Amino acid sequence: MGLLHEFRQFTVRGNALEIGIGMVLGAAFSGFIDSLVTDLLLPPIGLFFSKMNIDNLFISLNGQTFPSLSAAKEAGAATINYGLFFTASVRFIIVLFAVFLVVRQLNRWKKPHQHPLDSMTKKECPYCCMPIPSQAILCPNCSSELTTDHEDRWRRKAPKWKMK
Structure with a gap:
C-alpha cells in the first residue's frame, strides 16, 4: 500500500484517537509550522512569481488600489485575503501530513492481539x-x-x- 494511498484513507476515515493526536500535534507544532511555511517555503514561491509576498495578495472590494494589505487594512477597506488563505492552507496540509506520519507509525507499533475489539x-x-x-x-x-x-x-x- 503506497504512502499517498494511506494518506488519502487517513484523511477520509474518522478515528477519535487520530483526531485527538492531530489536535495535540497541531497545537504543539503551530509555531514551528508557521515559521516553516512563512520563512522557508513561501519566500521561494514568491520569488518564483515575480518577487511578491504571498501573504500580501488580496482583492480590495471597494475598487481602490492599495500598495499592501496593511495599507488596505489601515484605510478600512474590505478585502479578500487569498494570500493569507493560501498560507493557512499550506500550514494545514503540513500539519495534517505530520499527524498522518505519527499515527501511521503508531499503528505499525501496535500489535494485533492488543486491540480491544x-x-x-x-x-x-x-x-x-x-x-x-x-x-x-x-x-x-x-x-x-x-x-x-x-x-x-x-x-x-x-x-x-x-x-x-
Missing part, C-alpha cells in the same frame, strides 16, 4: 449465513449449535424447527 471478531453461521461472534457456540439468529472444533463440523446440529 479482537474478542468481538465475527464469523458466519453455516446454517443461516448471518454474522455472529467468533466465540459463539450457539447461533443467536437460528439457534444452531456450533462447535469450535473444525474436525467435528459434521456434528453440528441444525435447529429443531428446520428438521422434519
